[in-house]
Amino acid sequence: MDLQLAPLGSAAAFLAFGLALYGAIAGMVGASRRDARLQTSARLSAVAGFIVATAALVVMQVALLTDDFSVSYVATTSRIASPTWVKVVTMWAALEGSILLWAWLLSAYTALLAVTAPLNPLRPWALSIMQWVQVFFFGVVAFIANPFELVPFPPLDGPGPNELLQNHWMMAVHPVLMYLGFVGLTVPFSYAMAALITRRPGTEWMTQTRSWTLTGWGFLSAAIIAGGWWSYEVLGWGGYWAWDPVENVSLMPWLTATALIHSVQVQERRRMLKPWNLILVITTFSLSILGTFLTRSGVVSSVHAFGAGPVGPAFLVFFLVVTLVSFGLLAIRWDDVRDRADLDSVVSREGSFLGVNILFVALTFAVLLGTLFPLLVEAISGDKVTIGAPFFDQVTLPLWMLVLLLMGIGPLLPWRRAEQQRLKHNLLWLGGGFLVAGGLAVLFGVHKVYPALTVALAGYNIVSLGLLLSGALVPRLRLARRPALQVIRSYAHESRRRVGSMITHFGVVVIALGVAFSAGYRVDQQVRVDFGESVEFEGYTLTAVDRYVERTPQRISAGVVIDVSRDGRLIHTMRPRLNQFGDRRAVPTPAVMYRPSHDLYLNLNSQVTPTTTFAVLRVVKSPLVTWIWIGGFILALGTLYSLSGSSRTVPARASVGVEARGEEGASA
Amino acid sequence: MKNKKALYAVLGVAVLGVAGFLISQALSSSLVYFILPSEYARDSASFDDRRVRLGGLVEAGSVEFNEEQLHLTFHITDGIAGYPVQYDGAPPDLFMENGGVVIEGRFHDGVFVGDNLLVKHSEDYHPPADGEPIDIDELKESLR
Numbered sequence: 001m002d003l004q005l006a007p008l009g010s011a012a013a014f015l016a017f018g019l020a021l022y023g024a025i026a027g028m029v030g031a032s033r034r035d036a037r038l039q040t041s042a043r044l045s046a047v048a049g050f051i052v053a054t055a056a057l058v059v060m061q062v063a064l065l066t067d068d069f070s071v072s073y074v075a076t077t078s079r080i081a082s083p084t085w086v087k088v089v090t091m092w093a094a095l096e097g098s099i100l101l102w103a104w105l106l107s108a109y110t111a112l113l114a115v116t117a118p119l120n121p122l123r124p125w126a127l128s129i130m131q132w133v134q135v136f137f138f139g140v141v142a143f144i145a146n147p148f149e150l151v152p153f154p155p156l157d158g159p160g161p162n163e164l165l166q167n168h169w170m171m172a173v174h175p176v177l178m179y180l181g182f183v184g185l186t187v188p189f190s191y192a193m194a195a196l197i198t199r200r201p202g203t204e205w206m207t208q209t210r211s212w213t214l215t216g217w218g219f220l221s222a223a224i225i226a227g228g229w230w231s232y233e234v235l236g237w238g239g240y241w242a243w244d245p246v247e248n249v250s251l252m253p254w255l256t257a258t259a260l261i262h263s264v265q266v267q268e269r270r271r272m273l274k275p276w277n278l279i280l281v282i283t284t285f286s287l288s289i290l291g292t293f294l295t296r297s298g299v300v301s302s303v304h305a306f307g308a309g310p311v312g313p314a315f316l317v318f319f320l321v322v323t324l325v326s327f328g329l330l331a332i333r334w335d336d337v338r339d340r341a342d343l344d345s346v347v348s349r350e351g352s353f354l355g356v357n358i359l360f361v362a363l364t365f366a367v368l369l370g371t372l373f374p375l376l377v378e379a380i381s382g383d384k385v386t387i388g389a390p391f392f393d394q395v396t397l398p399l400w401m402l403v404l405l406l407m408g409i410g411p412l413l414p415w416r417r418a419e420q421q422r423l424k425h426n427l428l429w430l431g432g433g434f435l436v437a438g439g440l441a442v443l444f445g446v447h448k449v450y451p452a453l454t455v456a457l458a459g460y461n462i463v464s465l466g467l468l469l470s471g472a473l474v475p476r477l478r479l480a481r482r483p484a485l486q487v488i489r490s491y492a493h494e495s496r497r498r499v500g501s502m503i504t505h506f507g508v509v510v511i512a513l514g515v516a517f518s519a520g521y522r523v524d525q526q527v528r529v530d531f532g533e534s535v536e537f538e539g540y541t542l543t544a545v546d547r548y549v550e551r552t553p554q555r556i557s558a559g560v561v562i563d564v565s566r567d568g569r570l571i572h573t574m575r576p577r578l579n580q581f582g583d584r585r586a587v588p589t590p591a592v593m594y595r596p597s598h599d600l601y602l603n604l605n606s607q608v609t610p611t612t613t614f615a616v617l618r619v620v621k622s623p624l625v626t627w628i629w630i631g632g633f634i635l636a637l638g639t640l641y642s643l644s645g646s647s648r649t650v651p652a653r654a655s656v657g658v659e660a661r662g663e664e665g666a667s668a
Numbered sequence: 669m670k671n672k673k674a675l676y677a678v679l680g681v682a683v684l685g686v687a688g689f690l691i692s693q694a695l696s697s698s699l700v701y702f703i704l705p706s707e708y709a710r711d712s713a714s715f716d717d718r719r720v721r722l723g724g725l726v727e728a729g730s731v732e733f734n735e736e737q738l739h740l741t742f743h744i745t746d747g748i749a750g751y752p753v754q755y756d757g758a759p760p761d762l763f764m765e766n767g768g769v770v771i772e773g774r775f776h777d778g779v780f781v782g783d784n785l786l787v788k789h790s791e792d793y794h795p796p797a798d799g800e801p802i803d804i805d806e807l808k809e810s811l812r
Binding site: 342358362366369370373377383384385386387388390391394395526527528578585586588605606607614616 | 700702721
């Protein structure tokens with residue numbers, strides 16, 4: 001008898017659900033009764049759950065790669081003619097498969113925690129919370145959106161994944177990064193809950209999860225940048241961020257997570273902001289679930305939204321449960337959590353961190369409001385409305401500028417209280433950087449407010465990084481009797497977190513410049529050009545050479561060949577086209593000429609048939625846009641650098657206060 | 669100590685107040701209503717010179733496209749009211765007569781000047797047979 005993949009996959013999903021449920025309950029009982037044997041069995045079930053989930057994943061991959069259309073997910077989203085890489089990534093090209101992937105990543109993180117996390121009073125509870133989250137995800141996979149339904153009369157072929165997704169390799173990367181980010185941030189949430197349950201709201205839960213939080217944040221950052229790049233390369237309007245609801249809901253947890261990775265440092269150093277950190281970690285996790293609900297339920301209209309279905313309500317219920325239970329728990333434990341320390345001075349490291357936290361929360365609130373307001377209006381008045389990009393730009397741009405402002409001064413301020421002399425010296429330098437960069441920008445014709453301000457703030461931040469480095473290196477160089485290069489290398493090696501944060505902040509500056517110029521000085525035009533003729537655009541001559549058609553088993557491309565020349569010299573040949581995958585609608589596929597100073601972006605806006613004599617092109621010139629992707633890369637590198645040392649350099653210092661009650665350090 | 673707390677509280681309230689004011693200003697100025705031609709006909713004054721998203725069907729026989737100038741004109745209708753639409757640009761892929769469209773722009777003297785044209789062809793919407801009236805709610809829901 002043939003081995004049927006559908007029941008096999010279903011069985012694995014059910015088993016994973018069962019193991020998660022067992023582990024969650026056994027872990028709780030084991031933890032509250034201090035029963036080591038039960039705790040061990042819960043840990044084993046986490047590992048077993050990961051193995052079973054992996055089996056489900058393998059079954060899905062085998063079904064996709066062997067075109068087994070008796071598996072429902074394969075029948076609705078895959079296609080024989082797709083190349084192998086598309087079949088592999090088809091697993092997360094639609095709803096059911098992406099939840100399976102999410103659940104699998106969750107089980108992988110849980111198993112990793114179960115094996116590697118050091119034994120302490122928090123661990124059993126944290127593992128149990130992770131497994132409760134798994135219960136939800138595997139519950140969805142097994143009962144609500146089972147990708148392994150048996151199709152009794154399998155079709156001969158399927159429609160293939162969404163055309164916008166299979167049109168670009170980035171689809172292989174972006175969703176995985178996003179889930180890695182969300183799952184990574186589940187770990188600090190679980191430990192925070194464990195801390196509340198066990199009445200240990202000190203710094204323990206944060207030091208335990210520091211690398212997990214930073215990893216999750218790094219993945220989320222990379223996912224958002226990759227998502228922007230995907231939009232840029234695929235959607236054909238030459239932009240990368242449209243304040244679309246799906247983009248917004250990925251940004252919100254990132255904003256609160258960014259606030260979190262800054263404010264946990266205040267608690268580590270000063271034992272302050274305890275309740276605040278708990279609120280942030282809960283909010284971050286809740287927002288990631290809320291986002292999934294909003295985008296997967298059809299309540300918000302968006303270019304990326306999957307259709308309505310029973311999964312949306314399930315996520316809504318889960319969101320409500322998570323929010324009520326965790327904030328309820330926080331309320332019950334409020335007396336243990338409350339801060340007793342106070343800020344010595346606003347002009348201090350913790351003051352600046354507090355400021356940046358307020359900014360990120362305000363940003364989150366603005367984005368949330370803009371995303372949900374249309375729903376509110378419709379619920380109240382019945383009018384259908386949308387909130388356009390102008391709202392988000394108007395509200396968030398001033399806040400982003402303030403973020404850049406604090407990013408420069410914050411790291412230069414000492415903890416507790418800044419010394420006047422030093423502060424003046426630093427401010428003088430920073431002000432100089434701001435004025436010189438801003439002045440140069442205005443001199444060279446940057447007259448729009450936000451781009452000019454961004455350049456000024458970039459100069460200011462570069463000076464700040466210079467001051468930070470010189471402040472750390474100059475005394476070391478003066479004292480050391482070693483060659484300068486060695487001193488610098490050993491500093492970079494010893495202070496990985498510090499240096500990593502500098503690299504990350506530098507990446508943010510680069511991204512800010514890319515955003516400011518590509519948004520502020522973009523030129524967007526529609527042109528019509530006959531074959532054999534040319535049009536002028538921003539100093540370029542675009543010549544429509546010919547049309548062409550290209551066939552692969554996967555798709556048919558019909559496009560035009562455009563020669564791009566400047567000053568009479570041919571510099572590039574571009575092929576904007578329409579790609580058609582099977583019976584799906586043809587998708588315009590832009591051609592991009594990447595240059596450090598600006599990109600030239602062509603999108604084909606007309607049909608190409610054998611009788612066509614002209615092409616209509618959307619031509620976009622986008623200054624500095626490439627630097628967004630480069631900045632994203634620098635940011636990821638900085639995060640990685642921070643992580644590479646976090647396990648060695650920090651715990652020794654931080655663990656001093658782990659068992660102690662938080663306030664002592666602060667009031668001393 | 670007590671003064672400091674009070675200072676924080678006052679500052680916090682002030683910041684929140686300013687932020688709330690800015691946000692509500694921005695919200696009311698960038699709220700874009702989604703309407704059908706008949707809704708505009710009923711209450712023209714409140715939508716004039718305001719950015720809206722206008723949804724409807726492309727009236728058969730009304731489409732004119734100037735290939736040289738890349739200028740598109742057509743009539744948009746929901747079966748009750750109809751308006752001429754002007755749009756600079758080529759008709760998008762799948763743009764067709766009797767097909768659903770949503771166009772963003774403003775009304776000027778009874779003519780809709782749009783700058784962003786989207787084709788909506790929803791599988792949920794079933795166009796009425798000849799002579800049968802259009803179900804407005806169904807149309808609107810299918811276009812959003």
